[in-house]
Amino acid sequence: MLTKGDSPAVREAFRLALERAGFGPARPESLSRIRVSSQKNIVLDDKLLVGRELLERCGVGSAEGLRELLSRLAPTAAAWLKRVLDGAPGQVAVMPLTELDFLGYEASGEERPLGAFVEAFKKHHEWYSSELRCLLEARFAGIVPERSSGAVSRALCEVSREEYVAVRTVGGAWVFRCPCGVSAVVSSQGHVQVDKRGVAQLEQDKATIVNLAKSVWAEKLSRDGIVDSAQRCLERVRESLAGYFYPAAVAKKVSELEALVRNLRAGNLVVRGEVLAVPGPQPPVRVYEVKDYLCSTLEEILNAPKVPAGEIQGVLRQAWENSGKELWEEVRSRWEALPELCKIMPLVKNAYGEAAAFAEQWEKGNLALQDGAVLMGGRRIAPPYGDNALAELKQLKQRFEFQASQAVSPQASDIIEAALRFFMRHPNQVGATTAAAILTGSRAQKIVKEGYTKLPEYGLLKSRCSQRKVVEVISWLTRQGLLQVTYKGYYGLPVLKVSGPVAELLKESGAVLTTTYVEEDAVPKAASRKDWEVLAEMAGQGVFAARAALATAAALWPSGKAARLWKEASAE
Ligand SMILES: [Zn+2]
Incomplete structure (x- = not known):
């Protein structure tokens, strides 16, 4: 049995055989891709080249024996092996060699295969041909294919005793090959052994027939007009x-x-x-x-x-003039009234951006007809076009206002500013809790020990608000995307820094950032207490939710205090 140690001798045997056959590899060093594996197979690029079983069947037990076997390597196999070795690894597929690839066992005149072996091969050939013939009949459907292709010949071949070649191997198996190209190894027990190359050939033949039928039909259909x-x-x-x-x-x-x-x-x-x-x-x-x-x-x-596109354009232009434009102006003025800090919040910015993109396309009358539907600013508008375009913009407006309402507040602006400036100056140093402790002037052991008491920000918000409140605001800023979390050190402690747009804004404006934070339940709280003055104040500062609450109250109790305050607020 060949072992890993025989690899150099195996390579030498291949070199000799290939050179003798006239197919020496272009670069002799390419032979180093051949070796004996630990399973005692000969492999090329780690792919099976000569299987251990074949070696056993052929009685190869040493490099010497291999040299003898390879001396009968068929020229076709030698040529193929040269192509594999001359190409880059993987360029030409490596397939295991079979008995068929070795010559020299041709039966002598009196030594003919047993009838059962011939029958086994004929049965295999018939099966092979009928697989292809079914496909041929279905795909060509009455058109007679030319017999030029090997695949077609194999489909239509009727094997006869006179035509095939039978070769006996040392192991007692018989190798049959029909002139059409169908071949098979029949083992000494009389079984047909279908190897990988045989399977690949059938698949290839099927593909050839399908492609052939395609081109034949393409030509016929074109010829027939x-x-x-x-x-x-x-x-x-x-x-x-x-x-x-x-x-x-x-x-x-x-x-x-x-x-x-x-x-x-x-x-x-x-x-x-x-x-x-x-x-x-x-x-x-x-x-x-x-x-x-x-x-x-x-x-x-x-x-x-069908409706002419021009007509739809007219309808949409009219709708823009009548109501779209006005609605868009409302959105735009709200956007402009927002504090700078609010405008850089991703959710607010995106919601406004979507509304703006839609309004711009509408104003320009940029509509596309795609598969019959009207597309405006990437949105599908169904008839009635004017009403639906307006409804779309209304929805975009609501989305924007909702996001903005989450971000606007009359309170906490000083906390926001203090927190943002703190993290601007000390990026990726501490998390929310420590920052809040520093800003509110905590005397906790950790704060003192770390020397945080010497920071200029220490105690900046002292006696103005609780530490918990500051933590709450910092968490909110993080959720809004104005602060970014990173994880520091071995324990992955969360630390914070300001986001890029915030840093820009803080660098640009040394001034106060005006309002932004809204306590999430401030409006509902005031509304449930019927605290109309507080709501009116918030409404005056542009808190949409407060405006909505006040307007609702005014509608419910038209002669009450809320109605009076609402009237004043809307008159402003
Ligand atoms: Zn045949």
């Missing part, structure tokens, strides 16, 4: 729809027709029942019914209801 009539039909359809809005069902028909034309051109057919059909439409159209399909589809599309 079917491709042209389908193309003309598609062009008429496109012309008739250009510049119109049309229903989704029509859009579907058009894309089906497009697929049909593509498949006709490529000869891409499928077998439907017993008949070939062109995929694209649902169900695929039988190949002899394509002309009928084209006529009916054309008629259907020409008669479908």
